[in-house]
Amino acid sequence: MGSCSLWKNRLFILIFFFLLISVLLCGGAGYYLLSPGGKKSHDRMFVVREGMTLRDVADKLASENIITRRQIFLICARLLGYGRHIKAGEYRLNLTMPPLVILDMLNRGEIVTYQVTIPEGFTRKQIALLLEQKGLVDRNEFLKLTGDPGVARGYGLSAPDLEGYLYPDTYRFSRGLSTKSVIDVLVQRFREVIRPYRKRIKETGMTVEQVVILASIVEKETGRVNERPVIASVFLNRLRKGRRLESDPTVIYGLKNFDGNLTRMDLRTPSPYNTYLIHGLPPGAIANPGKEAIRAVLYPADTAYLYFVSKNDGSHCFSETLSAHNRAVRFYQKRRRSR
Numbered sequence: 001m002g003s004c005s006l007w008k009n010r011l012f013i014l015i016f017f018f019l020l021i022s023v024l025l026c027g028g029a030g031y032y033l034l035s036p037g038g039k040k041s042h043d044r045m046f047v048v049r050e051g052m053t054l055r056d057v058a059d060k061l062a063s064e065n066i067i068t069r070r071q072i073f074l075i076c077a078r079l080l081g082y083g084r085h086i087k088a089g090e091y092r093l094n095l096t097m098p099p100l101v102i103l104d105m106l107n108r109g110e111i112v113t114y115q116v117t118i119p120e121g122f123t124r125k126q127i128a129l130l131l132e133q134k135g136l137v138d139r140n141e142f143l144k145l146t147g148d149p150g151v152a153r154g155y156g157l158s159a160p161d162l163e164g165y166l167y168p169d170t171y172r173f174s175r176g177l178s179t180k181s182v183i184d185v186l187v188q189r190f191r192e193v194i195r196p197y198r199k200r201i202k203e204t205g206m207t208v209e210q211v212v213i214l215a216s217i218v219e220k221e222t223g224r225v226n227e228r229p230v231i232a233s234v235f236l237n238r239l240r241k242g243r244r245l246e247s248d249p250t251v252i253y254g255l256k257n258f259d260g261n262l263t264r265m266d267l268r269t270p271s272p273y274n275t276y277l278i279h280g281l282p283p284g285a286i287a288n289p290g291k292e293a294i295r296a297v298l299y300p301a302d303t304a305y306l307y308f309v310s311k312n313d314g315s316h317c318f319s320e321t322l323s324a325h326n327r328a329v330r331f332y333q334k335r336r337r338s339r
Contacts, residue, residue: 043092047176048106050088054078057086057106066093066102073099082107089113089174113172118186120168120290121219123253127166127186127288137179145183155187157209164212164285165190193291200298211297216285219293220249223314228296230318233303243306245275253286 046066048057054077062070082103089111093102116134118127124146132139145151146162157165162183167190173182194201194208201211218232235245251266252258254273258266267274273282305318307325311332319325 043094045112046091046093048086048088048091049176050178050181052086052088054082054086061102066095066097067099076100077103087111089176111174111176113174115170115172117170118166118168118288120293121216121223121287122168123287124161124163124166131173131182134173135175136173136177137182141179142183145179151183158207159209159212160284162187164209164216164288166288167193168288168290194294197294197298204298206297210281211294212289213281213285215289215293215297216287217245217247217250218296219289220287221247222316225292227316228293229299229301230303230305231308231316232296233300234305234308234318236297236300237304237306239280241306242279244277244279245281247275250275250282250286254282 044064044066046061046064052060055074058067058070058074058077061067061073067073076099080103086106087109089109091105091110092112093105097105114134114136116131116136118130122130125143128137128139128142128146131137131142146166149160152159152162152165155162155165159165166183166186169189171185171189173185197211201208204211206214214232214235217235218228221231222228235247238245248262250273251269251271252262254271255266255269267276270277272278273286275282303318304320307319307322307328308316309319309325309329309332311317317328317332319328
């Protein structure tokens with residue numbers, strides 16, 4: 001009986017010390033989680049990149065002196081279940097924030113976002129520069145991915161690249177996203193816009209890729225919404241008659257070092273995009289068209305026009321015959337020289 005009582009006492013003491021240590025550890029962890037990380041109150045931008053693990057995040061937080069006791073931070077985060085739900089992005093953290101607040105922000109994804117507007121008619125090179133200036137992507141990586149036919153095929157597109165499918169719109173992105181994720185958003189937006197027109201595209205006998213190519217040319221030819229269906233009708237009429245499109249913007253797109261002055265030599269320079277030399281559509285889009293340009297191709301004006309020339313005020317003069325077109329060219333060139 002004495003021996004049994006002795007073991008009971010020892011077991012009670014062990015349990016007591018275990019509970020005491022547990023309480024102390026829990027109290028210490030709680031104190032750590034709820035204590036301010038530092039004394040200086042100022043914000044610091046902290047980026048969690050896609051693919052970073054909880055350990056990666058903890059290492060970075062510690063190296064930037066946002067948290068102390070990295071190992072305790074890791075243990076607490078895992079015990080509380082935060083490790084599996086940290087979201088990529090840029091966070092505005094204050095050095096006085098307790099670790100628990102930081103973990104909660106990372107878990108809920110309280111990221112800082114930046115608004116970026118991609119204008120209609122921007123090329124993928126222009127988009128790459130715009131996004132890089134916002135600190136959202138690396139321009140070279142963006143161009144590499146959007147210029148890869150394999151990446152285009154991954155989106156189900158039979159196009160030489162993603163030109164034409166990076167939909168121009170206003171977006172909000174956070175730093176820390178991969179370049180591929182940003183591209184995913186732009187292409188997904190294109191899919192959303194084109195989806196209601198799938199039936200109409202089938203009715204025209206064109207493919208999505210052909211519609212986008214032609215819409216990109218219309219987009220670059222005029223900035224006037226009311227003229228786009230008429231411009232589209234000219235190109236569609238020329239295609240039906242087997243005539244070359246003879247579009248200056250396509251020639252410019254195919255030039256390696258365009259200086260802003262399109263010359264007769266440029267018009268005679270061979271290129272897959274020189275529609276003064278090739279028949280039919282170029283192999284790919286020359287810009288990223290907006291919805292109005294796409295609609296113009298799908299619902300063109302009913303005209304017999306085959307030619308148009310700039311009036312030098314943003315609008316165009318349209319003609320059905322070459323003789324009428326030549327008269328218009330001489331008239332508006334004369335007016336331009338007189339100005």
